[in-house]
Amino acid sequence: MEKEMISKKELLELTGISYGQLYRWKRKNLIPEEWFVKRSSFTGQETFFPKEKILARIEKIIGMKEDLSLADLAEVFSPDVSQIRFSRIGILERNIVSEYTLNFYEEINGWAEEYDFQSLLNAFVLHKLLSSGDVNLEEARSICKLLKEAFEKSSETSWTIYVTRKLGVASVFAIETNSKPLFEESVKITVKLELSSCVEELKIILS
């Protein structure tokens, strides 16, 4: 499951950005260091990026550049989340998750007046998956519990959620994002969701 990569050269040509810009965004952590992948090539060492991710990120940076300072942008993309609390009423008013999803989440975790970022993220992920119809209620319940456990182990940005189905039986996995799991041929992957992009999405909605 190799993702398509794009060389630095091609990237600059395609997007029209300069070396100075690329390096400045790297300094400001707008482009994560891990995305700079060094590979040996015909001309020596060349740097490659995950194509989809980098193009999307650059589009976002350019799009938001006018409104936010680089430091603000870094806040949006940074994996660190501060101690913010969200009220239940606020979440529903702003339509971040549907009431249905919130009730569903609370059935498993108990009612709460306030949500911290990770719980909100958990509910947000459920909201996405339930609305899209990619998972059924049983799978959603498993995902909810698994996410809670995963967040306790490590930050929300290091996980990718997989839902697989084989012979009608579904399983849910939380796998470290940089791993490349190998599934049997007969296994169908119904959901592959990178939490880091959910975090970004959620942050943009909240900002």
Next chain:
Amino acid sequence: MANDLKVMGDMTLPGGKFDNIRISGELELNGDTVVENDVKVSGNCQVNGDLKTNGLKISGRCVVEGNLESGETNLSGHLKAKGDISGKSMSVSGIARIGGKANVDLLTIFGEFSTSGDCNSEEIKAKGVVKIGGMLNAGKIELKLYYTSTIKEIGGGSVIIKRGGESAIGRMFKSLFVGSDYFSGKVECDLIEGDSVYLEYVKAPIVRGSNVKIGPGCEIGVVEYTGEFYADPDSKVDKEVKV
């Protein structure tokens, strides 16, 4: 009431939180230390742990076993940090050796500066010897270097590397280094990429940029440029490609 620490003579203390630290003599702090305002050293200071301060002024020697976080650093003498350093500005007149990486917005060096990791700055101006084990990523790079300088990779906006001259100060540096080719060696880099690049006496296999100007004394493998390219007849460029 301010928690100021004033040391005259020799002292060893546990680390901790202070408002100001003034040393005229020798101070050893055993533990992480946080200073609200400034640390002023006239003599010797050793922190066995991390040091976080608003300002650091050294006339003498300062060793930090851990990481150094200092808003504004003024060094006249010797600074050694085994971990990472970060701050808004650092001015080095002497020798600064960093074990980890450096994230300093404005870096001014007169003397020797070395890191084993990356160096990230908005602007770096150096005259002397620079050794960077990782990548030098800076918006504006202006270096006047002597040959024992090696920078693994350079990336940024404007990159200017020249050779330090044979001035009196240059000769002073030479006396500190063995080897007659101190003034005649070349700065070595694996890769240089920038918007505008000007190089003198640099040896690099790959140079990429919008506008690349190769001055005298260079040995370059491949130059890839998008805008303008010029190479001094004195230099060797194996291949130039307009991309």
